[in-house]
Amino acid sequence: MTTCPAWEQSLLLKAIRREPTPYTPVWLMRQAGRYLPEYRALRSKIPFAQLCKTPSLCAQIMVQTVQRLGVDAAILFSDLLLVLEPMGFPVEYTAGEGPVFERPIRSAQEVDRLQELESLEPLAYVLEAMRLTRAALPNHIPLIGFAGAPFTLASYLIEGQGGSNFRYTKGLMYSDSGAWRAMMDRLARAVAQFLLAQIQAGAQAVQLFDTWAGCLGPEDYRQYVLPFSQAVIQAVESAAPVIHFSTGNPALLPLIREAGGQVIGVDWRVRLDQAWQQIGYDRAIQGNLDPAVLLGPPELIRQRVQQILCQAAGRAGHIFNLGHGLLPDTPVENVLILVDAVHQLSQRPTAASRIPSESVSLGSGSDQMPPELA
Amino acid sequence: MTTCPAWEQSLLLKAIRREPTPYTPVWLMRQAGRYLPEYRALRSKIPFAQLCKTPSLCAQIMVQTVQRLGVDAAILFSDLLLVLEPMGFPVEYTAGEGPVFERPIRSAQEVDRLQELESLEPLAYVLEAMRLTRAALPNHIPLIGFAGAPFTLASYLIEGQGGSNFRYTKGLMYSDSGAWRAMMDRLARAVAQFLLAQIQAGAQAVQLFDTWAGCLGPEDYRQYVLPFSQAVIQAVESAAPVIHFSTGNPALLPLIREAGGQVIGVDWRVRLDQAWQQIGYDRAIQGNLDPAVLLGPPELIRQRVQQILCQAAGRAGHIFNLGHGLLPDTPVENVLILVDAVHQLSQRPTAASRIPSESVSLGSGSDQMPPELA
Numbered sequence: 001m002t003t004c005p006a007w008e009q010s011l012l013l014k015a016i017r018r019e020p021t022p023y024t025p026v027w028l029m030r031q032a033g034r035y036l037p038e039y040r041a042l043r044s045k046i047p048f049a050q051l052c053k054t055p056s057l058c059a060q061i062m063v064q065t066v067q068r069l070g071v072d073a074a075i076l077f078s079d080l081l082l083v084l085e086p087m088g089f090p091v092e093y094t095a096g097e098g099p100v101f102e103r104p105i106r107s108a109q110e111v112d113r114l115q116e117l118e119s120l121e122p123l124a125y126v127l128e129a130m131r132l133t134r135a136a137l138p139n140h141i142p143l144i145g146f147a148g149a150p151f152t153l154a155s156y157l158i159e160g161q162g163g164s165n166f167r168y169t170k171g172l173m174y175s176d177s178g179a180w181r182a183m184m185d186r187l188a189r190a191v192a193q194f195l196l197a198q199i200q201a202g203a204q205a206v207q208l209f210d211t212w213a214g215c216l217g218p219e220d221y222r223q224y225v226l227p228f229s230q231a232v233i234q235a236v237e238s239a240a241p242v243i244h245f246s247t248g249n250p251a252l253l254p255l256i257r258e259a260g261g262q263v264i265g266v267d268w269r270v271r272l273d274q275a276w277q278q279i280g281y282d283r284a285i286q287g288n289l290d291p292a293v294l295l296g297p298p299e300l301i302r303q304r305v306q307q308i309l310c311q312a313a314g315r316a317g318h319i320f321n322l323g324h325g326l327l328p329d330t331p332v333e334n335v336l337i338l339v340d341a342v343h344q345l346s347q348r349p350t351a352a353s354r355i356p357s358e359s360v361s362l363g364s365g366s367d368q369m370p371p372e373l374a
Numbered sequence: 375m376t377t378c379p380a381w382e383q384s385l386l387l388k389a390i391r392r393e394p395t396p397y398t399p400v401w402l403m404r405q406a407g408r409y410l411p412e413y414r415a416l417r418s419k420i421p422f423a424q425l426c427k428t429p430s431l432c433a434q435i436m437v438q439t440v441q442r443l444g445v446d447a448a449i450l451f452s453d454l455l456l457v458l459e460p461m462g463f464p465v466e467y468t469a470g471e472g473p474v475f476e477r478p479i480r481s482a483q484e485v486d487r488l489q490e491l492e493s494l495e496p497l498a499y500v501l502e503a504m505r506l507t508r509a510a511l512p513n514h515i516p517l518i519g520f521a522g523a524p525f526t527l528a529s530y531l532i533e534g535q536g537g538s539n540f541r542y543t544k545g546l547m548y549s550d551s552g553a554w555r556a557m558m559d560r561l562a563r564a565v566a567q568f569l570l571a572q573i574q575a576g577a578q579a580v581q582l583f584d585t586w587a588g589c590l591g592p593e594d595y596r597q598y599v600l601p602f603s604q605a606v607i608q609a610v611e612s613a614a615p616v617i618h619f620s621t622g623n624p625a626l627l628p629l630i631r632e633a634g635g636q637v638i639g640v641d642w643r644v645r646l647d648q649a650w651q652q653i654g655y656d657r658a659i660q661g662n663l664d665p666a667v668l669l670g671p672p673e674l675i676r677q678r679v680q681q682i683l684c685q686a687a688g689r690a691g692h693i694f695n696l697g698h699g700l701l702p703d704t705p706v707e708n709v710l711i712l713v714d715a716v717h718q719l720s721q722r723p724t725a726a727s728r729i730p731s732e733s734v735s736l737g738s739g740s741d742q743m744p745p746e747l748a
Contacts, residue, residue, distance in 0.1 A: 167666050167701050174670030217642040217664055217697075219681065250625040251644040268591040270625040290591055292541050296548030307593065323591075327541050 006139035007204050012073045013142055016205060016241045016263055016284050018317035024309065024346035025072035026339055027144075030325030032065040032077055036332060039065075048093045052079050053125045059132035066141055070339050073142050074133060076198065078126055080148035080209060081156060083194050086122035087186075088115045089157060104160030106168055108179035114157060117190035120197050127201040134202030144243070145203030147195050149210035150187035150228040157183075166215045173224050184228040192235035199240045207243040208232060208261070211324075214248015221252050226259045233260035243286055247324050253278045267323030273311035284317035291322045294334045301334060305341040314348065380513035381578050386447045387516055390579060390615045390637055390658050392691035398683065398720035399446035400713055401518075404699030406439040406451055410706060413439075422467045426453050427499045433506035440515055444713050447516050448507060450572065452500055454522035454583060455530060457568050460496035461560075462489045463531060478534030480542060482553035488531060491564035494571050501575040508576030518617070519577030521569050523584035524561035524602040531557075540589045547598050558602040566609035573614040581617040582606060582635070585698075588622015595626050600633045607634035617660055621698050627652045641697030647685035658691035665696045668708045675708060679715040688722065 007013060011025035034040060039061060043051065051057055058077040066074045081091045081099050092100045105111060120127070134143050148156075156162065158169040173180050195206045213225060233242050237260065244261025246252060250270035257264055257279045264283050266275040268290035276285045293304050305320075312318040320342045326335065381387060385399035408414060413435060417425065425431055432451040440448045455465045455473050466474045479485060494501070508517050522530075530536065532543040547554045569580045587599060607616050611634065618635025620626065624644035631638055631653045638657050640649045642664035650659050667678050679694075686692040694716045700709065 165666070165698075165701065167669060167703070170664070170666035171669040174667060174674055214643070218645055219678075220664070248622070249643045250623065251648070269588070269623045271592055274625070290544070290594070292539070292544035293548060295541060295545040300548055304593075324539075327539065329541065 007142040010072065010140050010142045010204075012144075012319060013204060013241075015317055015319045016243075018284050020316045020348070022348055023343050024312070024318055024320050026320035026342040027071045027073035027075065028069070028322055028326055028335065028338075029075075031069060031071060031075070031335075032061045033326055034328040035326055035330040035335070036065065036068075048079070049091070052077070052082060052129075055125055055129035055132050058129035059136050062133050063136045066137065069335060070343075073144055074137055075144040075207070076126070076130055076133060076146060076203065078129060078146070080146075080152070080211075082126065083117070083123065083147060083190055084114075084153060084157065086115075086119070087117050087190060088113055098162050099156065101157065101160045104168070105157050105172070105183075108172060108176035111172075111179045111183045114183055114186055116186055117193060120193065123194065123197075126194075127197055130198055130201035130203060142204040143202055145195060145198030145201075145206040145240075146209060147191045147198075147206070147232075149208045149213065149225075149246075150184045150191060150232065151216075151225045152210050152212045153187050153191070154183055155212045155215075162212070166212065170215075170220075173220070177224075180224060184224075185231075188228040188231045192232045195232070195236045196239055199236070203240060205241045205243060205263075206236060207245055207265070210244070210246040210256070212248070213246040213252060213256070214267075216249070216252070218251060218255060221255050226255055229259040237262065243319075245286070250275065250278075257283060263317075263319060265321065269323070271311055272308050272318075273313065276312070276315075281315065281317075284319065285312075286319040286321045288321070288323045289338070291324055291327050291330070294322075294330045294338060295327065298334065298337050301337050302341045302345070305338060306345050309342070309346050320346075381516040384446065384514050384516045384578075386518075386693060387578060387615075389691055389693045390617075392656075392658050394690045394722070396722055397717050398686070398692055398694050400694035400716040401445045401447035401449065402443070402696055402700055402709065402712075403449075405443060405445060405449070405709075406435045407700055408702040409700055409704040409709070410439065410442075422453070423465070426451070426456060426503075429499055429503035429506050432503035433510050436507050437510045440511065443709060444717075447518055448511055449518040449581070450500070450504055450507060450520060450577065452503065452520070454520075454526070454585075456500065457491070457497065457521060457564055458488075458527060458531065460489075460493070461491050461564060462487055472536055473530065475531065475534045478542070479531050479546070479557075482546060482550035485546075485553045485557045488557055488560055490560055491567060494567065497568065497571075500568075501571055504572055504575035504577060516578040517576055519569060519572030519575075519580040519614075520583060521565045521572075521580070521606075523582045523587065523599075523620075524558045524565060524606065525590075525599045526584050526586045527561050527565070528557055529586045529589075536586070540586065544589075544594075547594070551598075554598060558598075559605075562602040562605045566606045569606070569610045570613055573610070577614060579615045579617060579637075580610060581619055581639070584618070584620040584630070586622070587620040587626060587630070588641075590623070590626070592625060592629060595629050600629055603633040611636065617693075619660070624649065624652075631657060637691075637693060639695065643697070645685055646682050646692075647687065650686070650689075655689065655691075658693065659686075660693040660695045662695070662697045663712070665698055665701050665704070668696075668704045668712060669701065672708065672711050675711050676715045676719070679712060680719050683716070683720050694720075 011021045014021045015025050062074050062077045094100050155169045241262040243263040243265055245265030246256050247267040263286050264279045266287040268288050272288050385395045388395050389399050436448050436451045468474050529543045615636040617637040617639055619639030620630050621641040637660050638653045640661040642662050646662050
């Protein structure tokens with residue numbers, strides 16, 4: 001007889017299933033990253049790509065980070081773009097500018113330079129990192145796998161790098177919908193396959209990152225992006241729950257929800273209560289502190305955590321996170337303050353441990369503590 | 375007895391006042407820019423900063439652009455950042471990277487390096503460009519003045535350049551609200567003074583560009599930005615109508631409206647009908663085509679113009695524009711197609727010239743032509 005692993009009753013998986021939890025689970029995008037001195041020490045000895053390809057180090061850095069921060073979930077230490085290497089696009093990680101493709105796709109004719117992902121063998125190191133991380137983590141800490149969404153991967157392939165006005169991506173998308181569909185289909189198949197393999201290797205949930213989707217309006221998202229993200233999510237969701245994350249455009253949230261995901265990740269551009277209302281309460285929500293708040297003083301951090309928790313209103317199904325990755329110059333002590341604040345301020349009173357009912361007031365009327373948290 | 379100048383009955387000013395117009399007025403941000411061969415020819419002989427400081431050329435390039443495109447408004451040829459030069463921040467316009475400040479403000483202590491704008495004398499060339507442009511334009515074409523909003527100017531001063539994660543700006547904003555307020559107050563006073571002088575020199579309306587406001591969430595916008603943009607608008611709006619433009623976060627629109635502006639400029643991240651509903655129909659609206667659509671085929675351009683016009687539903691008070699500036703590699707013929715499409719597809723039928731009532735269907739049900747346009 002097999003017993004149910006401890007992670008099944010973890011705060012994260014309960015929140016994903018919208019079951020009540022004694023307090024709100026929290027993890028942070030880029031929680032193992034450059035803001036950590038031990039990470040910088042490691043990186044001074046080993047380049048980023050090599051680190052990603054050394055499973056034992058990937059596992060070590062994530063496990064020690066989870067312990068140090070006291071967060072409620074681990075995420076695979078890896079990179080969005082590695083899946084593109086066996087598809088014909090080796091990535092250069094430059095010092096200051098982030099990842100770069102030397103020869104981006106700039107025309108419909110070039111789309112076939114992106115090859116079908118025929119085998120996961122070249123990505124075996126990612127799956128090994130997953131297995132080692134899962135094995136090294138305590139059983140009550142769930143492990144999240146991840147991949148870039150087709151649009152975000154396509155943007156990198158076409159722009160050659162991140163964040164710009166996305167004119168090459170949109171230019172190709174508008175000019176040749178056949179080539180666009182071929183490329184997005186290929187990416188969707190690769191991503192689905194990769195995520196399923198991550199789940200088999202030990203992930204309890206997966207996050208689909210559509211980091212750049214926010215450069216699009218609703219019409220474009222619906223026409224050129226939604227079907228492909230939906231295909232990925234439908235292929236994966238029976239194996240493990242999907243967190244569907246995007247950033248940059250709150251007006252897309254109803255469509256992001258339509259594309260799928262048991263959890264919808266939102267950034268700080270919208271109030272969490274309004275976001276949840278638009279998404280619908282039949283989905284869990286993840287977010288949504290501006291990572292830049294962690295550059296401010298401790299009082300501000302606690303105040304903003306409180307506001308987000310109040311907006312979540314004690315409803316089951318909230319996973320606390322940032323709206324985007326931790327910034328490299330974030331003080332570690334502020335990250336610890338954040339994690340503690342989420343845990344403390346979200347305590348649900350039980351009959352045994354009720355908190356004295358003094359009213360806690362922070363800021364404007366609409367951010368008052370709801371009665372069940374006061 | 376003075377007669378009312380022709381521009382008072384121009385399509386733009388009627389739309390600003392939400393009066394009906396025979397068709398929808400259109401102008402385009404960066405309509406005189408690098409996508410035009412004649413502009414590139416001029417720029418090959420004269421650097422950008424020098425061009426901005428040569429009023430006769432500023433007037434010439436805008437007047438010839440308005441004639442060539444057939445748009446319904448001119449905008450001063452100038453740059454957002456020039457107002458900062460007499461405040462102690464000379465701008466470097468680099469070839470590939472856009473404007474850059476060599477020594478950005480990186481701490482609260484440095485905020486006083488930004489000096490009060492004591493006199494408009496150093497900006498006399500801008501006002502002269504305004505006078506010459508007004509004098510050279512036909513009377514029925516209104517001329518728009520403009521300035522950067524305090525937050526967008528502050529972001530440039532603090533980041534040293536545009537578009538990033540705005541971590542220095544937010545870091546300062548969160549860490550020292552006193553220094554932040556002092557800087558924003560100084561910028562608001564300078565911008566208000568500058569816009570009033572532009573109106574005196576011949577502008578019929580002014581646009582306040584809050585290009586980077588979209589990096590903020592609603593709470594931050596309300597606390598750190600709204601009061602200062604509001605101060606500018608309140609100081610200016612009795613002299614001329616204000617178009618309040620921002621980009622990057624549709625969730626801010628109700629607050630942008632609260633800060634003021636007779637017209638609210640919106641980008642393509644949100645449907646125009648939803649944006650207008652959120653803003654309220656007691657304001658005019660400007661927007662909102664994605665400039666990247668102009669990199670696509672003519673059919674797509676016409677289709678997207680039609681969709682936006684359908685979303686405006688023939689309501690008085692819509693000014694057609696892009697959601698951000700024209701991209702440098704836009705084909706000129708596509709810009710002409712756009713302007714023609716707006717004019718043709720927005721014709722309001724009169725008793726004398728009614729269009730046959732065949733139903734015109736384009737795309738999804740909610741984008742059907744409203745009866746008055748069909």
